[in-house]
Amino acid sequence: MISFTSDQRYIVTGASSGIGESVALLLNELGAAVIGIGRSRERLDGMKAKAKYPENVFLEQKDLTEDIEGLPAYVKALKDKYGKFQGMALCAGIGRTAPLNAFDLSEARKIFDIDYFAPLMMTKGFADRRVNTGRGAAIVAISSIAGISCEKGLVTYGGAKAALSASLKAASREVGTQGIRINCISPSFINTPMTQSTPNEELLEKASKEYLFGFGTVSDAANMIIFLLSDKSKWITGQNYILDCGTY
Numbered sequence: 001m002i003s004f005t006s007d008q009r010y011i012v013t014g015a016s017s018g019i020g021e022s023v024a025l026l027l028n029e030l031g032a033a034v035i036g037i038g039r040s041r042e043r044l045d046g047m048k049a050k051a052k053y054p055e056n057v058f059l060e061q062k063d064l065t066e067d068i069e070g071l072p073a074y075v076k077a078l079k080d081k082y083g084k085f086q087g088m089a090l091c092a093g094i095g096r097t098a099p100l101n102a103f104d105l106s107e108a109r110k111i112f113d114i115d116y117f118a119p120l121m122m123t124k125g126f127a128d129r130r131v132n133t134g135r136g137a138a139i140v141a142i143s144s145i146a147g148i149s150c151e152k153g154l155v156t157y158g159g160a161k162a163a164l165s166a167s168l169k170a171a172s173r174e175v176g177t178q179g180i181r182i183n184c185i186s187p188s189f190i191n192t193p194m195t196q197s198t199p200n201e202e203l204l205e206k207a208s209k210e211y212l213f214g215f216g217t218v219s220d221a222a223n224m225i226i227f228l229l230s231d232k233s234k235w236i237t238g239q240n241y242i243l244d245c246g247t248y
């Protein structure tokens with residue numbers, strides 16, 4: 001069974017909603033201290049209100065795209081506030097569907113800011129030896145099946161997610177010398193506020209016919225992330241696991 005102690009601190013981005021909220025709550029339930037980051041104070045408070053051990057949940061309201069270059073210093077400041085981190089779950093992200101003929105560079109840059117540059121700069125900050133607990137520390141980022149098997153309309157989003165998993169593979173080889181592990185998961189449809197608010201009707205219809213066990217739930221993704229953060233996966237690094245009900 002996976003369990004943590006309250007001196008094992010985990011940063012969770014996107015902790016205010018969907019998969020990130022589920023990861024934060026499960027880490028907390030299993031005994032870890034969670035530093036949950038999100039933009040919406042109200043949604044962060046809502047997550048904490050659901051926590052089994054709210055005294056071990058610490059909230060940080062922040063837009064991760066407002067100063068991307070400053071993110072490594074931000075992670076260091078979090079360490080100075082809370083102590084060294086055992087791990088980090090990079091769950092913040094946005095989804096957009098737009099075909100090539102509607103490709104817009106400034107929109108694409110916004111997507112790359114939160115789906116690629118922000119998690120990469122958070123990883124750079126975490127890799128600082130002054131910030132992490134060293135051997136056994138772990139990072140898990142949420143990439144997407146769109147970064148592997150791109151469907152129509154995912155020109156930008158799929159590109160950002162493919163870039164993220166490729167960069168984190170390279171990073172895993174670099175930080176491996178410190179005993180730090182980095183893995184990605186690549187889900188297909190998980191039922192969250194994101195998939196409800198930006199539905200891609202064509203993909204949803206295809207998925208509803210093809211997914212043997214229906215759409216994924218947040219806990220389907222969170223359980224995999226927790227495993228990859230825990231020492232039960234201590235021999236696993238540099239991987240990008242597909243969670244797609246066997247579809248692709």
Ligand SMILES: NC(=O)c1ccc[n+]([C@@H]2O[C@H](COP(=O)([O-])OP(=O)(O)OC[C@H]3O[C@@H](n4cnc5c(N)ncnc54)[C@H](OP(=O)(O)O)[C@@H]3O)[C@@H](O)[C@H]2O)c1
Binds near residue numbers: 017020037043
């Ligand atoms: N759901 C799926 O089917 C699916 C499939 C593949 C991959 N993914 C990936 O999984 C991750 C989580 O998605 P989800 O479905 O759980 O989405 P969600 O429910 O919409 O949650 C997104 C989270 O990201 C945070 N966020 C967005 N922009 C931010 C910014 N600029 N600064 C800080 N935080 C920001 C949000 O914070 P606020 O609530 O405070 O705005 C929220 O906590 C994303 O990276 C997504 O690309 C999802």
